[in-house]
Amino acid sequence: MEGPVLCKCDVPASHAVCKKDGAHKGQFFYGCGHFGTERKTCRFFQWDIRYDLPRPNLRPPKRPRSPSLSPPLSQAKEEEIPVSPETRAFVRLALQDYHRSVLQARLEDAKDVVADLKRQLIALEDLINSE
Numbered sequence: 001m002e003g004p005v006l007c008k009c010d011v012p013a014s015h016a017v018c019k020k021d022g023a024h025k026g027q028f029f030y031g032c033g034h035f036g037t038e039r040k041t042c043r044f045f046q047w048d049i050r051y052d053l054p055r056p057n058l059r060p061p062k063r064p065r066s067p068s069l070s071p072p073l074s075q076a077k078e079e080e081i082p083v084s085p086e087t088r089a090f091v092r093l094a095l096q097d098y099h100r101s102v103l104q105a106r107l108e109d110a111k112d113v114v115a116d117l118k119r120q121l122i123a124l125e126d127l128i129n130s131e
C-alpha cells in the first residue's frame with residue numbers, strides 16, 4: 001500500500017485545494033507538512049494528480065458579434081430611412097440566432113460549473129473516507 005506523500009522535511013505533506021482564481025482553481029495539491037506552522041517550510045509542492053481531471057474552461061463565454069444588420073436598422077430609425085419588411089425579418093432572425101448562441105454559451109459554462117462541483121465533491125468524499 002502506498003504511504004502518505006512526504007515533503008522534503010520527511011513529514012506527511014499538507015493537502016489543500018487551490019483557491020486562487022485561474023486554471024488551477026479547485027485542484028488539489030500537496031505542500032510542505034510544516035506549512036502554516038512555526039517551522040521552516042521546504043517549499044515542497046506537488047499537484048494531486050488523483051483529481052487531475054479535465055479543467056473547466058475558464059475563458060469567458062464566446063459572445064458572438066451583434067448581427068451586422070442591427071446598426072443600419074437603428075440608423076434607419078434615426079434617419080427615418082424606410083426599411084423593408086424583409087430586412088426587419090432578417091434582423092429579427094439574426095437577433096434570435098444571437099440570443100440562442102448566448103444562451104448556449106451560458107449553458108456550456110453551467111456544465112463546467114456542475115462538472116467542477118462534482119469533482120470537488122468526489123475529492124471531499126475521498127478525503128473524508130481516508131481519515
Ligand SMILES: [Zn+2]
Nearest residue numbers: 007009032042
Ligand atoms: Zn517540508
